[in-house]
Amino acid sequence: MAQDEFSIIQHYFADVGKPSPNTVLTIGDDAAVVGIPEGFQQVVSMDTLISGVHFAADTSPADIAHKALAVNLSDLAAMAATPDWFLLSISLPRVDADWLQQFADGLRYTAERFALQLIGGDTCRGNLSISIQIAGLVPVARFVTRAGGNAGDLLLVSGLLGNAGLGLAYQQGRVELPDDLRRRCLQALNRPQPRLELVDFLRSFASAAIDVSDGLQGDLAHILHASHCGARIDRAALPVDPWLAQHNLYQYALGAGDDYEICCSVPQKYRSEVESWNRLHADCHLTQIGELTDAGFTLQVGNQQVDLATSGGFRHFD
Numbered sequence: 001m002a003q004d005e006f007s008i009i010q011h012y013f014a015d016v017g018k019p020s021p022n023t024v025l026t027i028g029d030d031a032a033v034v035g036i037p038e039g040f041q042q043v044v045s046m047d048t049l050i051s052g053v054h055f056a057a058d059t060s061p062a063d064i065a066h067k068a069l070a071v072n073l074s075d076l077a078a079m080a081a082t083p084d085w086f087l088l089s090i091s092l093p094r095v096d097a098d099w100l101q102q103f104a105d106g107l108r109y110t111a112e113r114f115a116l117q118l119i120g121g122d123t124c125r126g127n128l129s130i131s132i133q134i135a136g137l138v139p140v141a142r143f144v145t146r147a148g149g150n151a152g153d154l155l156l157v158s159g160l161l162g163n164a165g166l167g168l169a170y171q172q173g174r175v176e177l178p179d180d181l182r183r184r185c186l187q188a189l190n191r192p193q194p195r196l197e198l199v200d201f202l203r204s205f206a207s208a209a210i211d212v213s214d215g216l217q218g219d220l221a222h223i224l225h226a227s228h229c230g231a232r233i234d235r236a237a238l239p240v241d242p243w244l245a246q247h248n249l250y251q252y253a254l255g256a257g258d259d260y261e262i263c264c265s266v267p268q269k270y271r272s273e274v275e276s277w278n279r280l281h282a283d284c285h286l287t288q289i290g291e292l293t294d295a296g297f298t299l300q301v302g303n304q305q306v307d308l309a310t311s312g313g314f315r316h317f318d
Contacts, residue, residue: 012104016118017111032119043081051128062106063190072134073194074260078211080144080202081136088121089131149208149227153265163188165256192260209264215255233290
């Protein structure tokens with residue numbers, strides 16, 4: 001059984017993912033060496049998942065591995081970047097060969113599915129935590145940021161909101177869910193799907209974008225701040241499971257987080273392109289939830305307007 005840092009890396013992580021043509025040197029030296037193709041820019045992000053904070057201690061190793069990589073891939077998707085490579089730093093309380101094998105297999109599966117390679121990293125002893133630094137590529141000046149939205153733009157969100165938050169609430173004993181919904185919500189929590197299929201659409205049509213990691217309300221507020229505009233959204237338009245709507249639990253869609261869907265703004269002139277996308281991508285449907293405005297941040301609830309400007313989404317140090 002692998003016991004030291006170097007044998008752990010060699011045994012479990014030396015062959016994770018598909019080699020990139022841009023990689024010059026990978027695992028086995030003091031550092032990796034990568035190139036950037038002419039005409040492209042590199043987009044880099046990093047996230048850390050900590051046991052007991054971002055996942056329950058009894059979460060399966062394969063689910064932890066998938067989520068650790070998926071949340072970073074989601075950042076690339078929001079910036080309209082194509083994945084290229086990633087680094088892994090993992091802290092382990094002890095060497096558990098079975099746990100490590102399941103984790104490595106899960107990481108390998110997700111890396112190969114999204115066509116990127118693990119090119120280096122670090123292991124150490126400590127409380128269980130996983131940090132991933134990821135890099136993607138985008139044609140020069142074709143990346144999408146939070147800062148390009150304009151009043152009048154359509155506000156869109158992919159997929160469904162709130163299921164991951166419901167899954168966490170169920171896991172913590174705060175809500176009871178029907179069997180089918182419980183399975184879907186736990187899947188949404190533990191196996192988020194990075195919306196990389198949206199990369200080309202965002203490059204072509206989006207004025208601003210963000211991934212919904214800390215709740216729609218808080219993350220959309222980042223777009224509004226960066227774009228110097230406001231928003232009006234309609235609660236009835238939020239894409240949620242019918243059970244959530246029936247029980248009036250929209251707080252999970254607005255503020256629970258962990259959805260890893262994409263919220264973006266698109267100029268009105270591209271409305272037909274949105275409709276074309278939806279005809280071809282039923283599994284990644286874009287729902288219009290409102291529009292950008294000159295100022296303010298309001299939620300339409302029936303005939304009433306709720307001011308969202310004074311409250312935000314999840315924040316790690318509150």
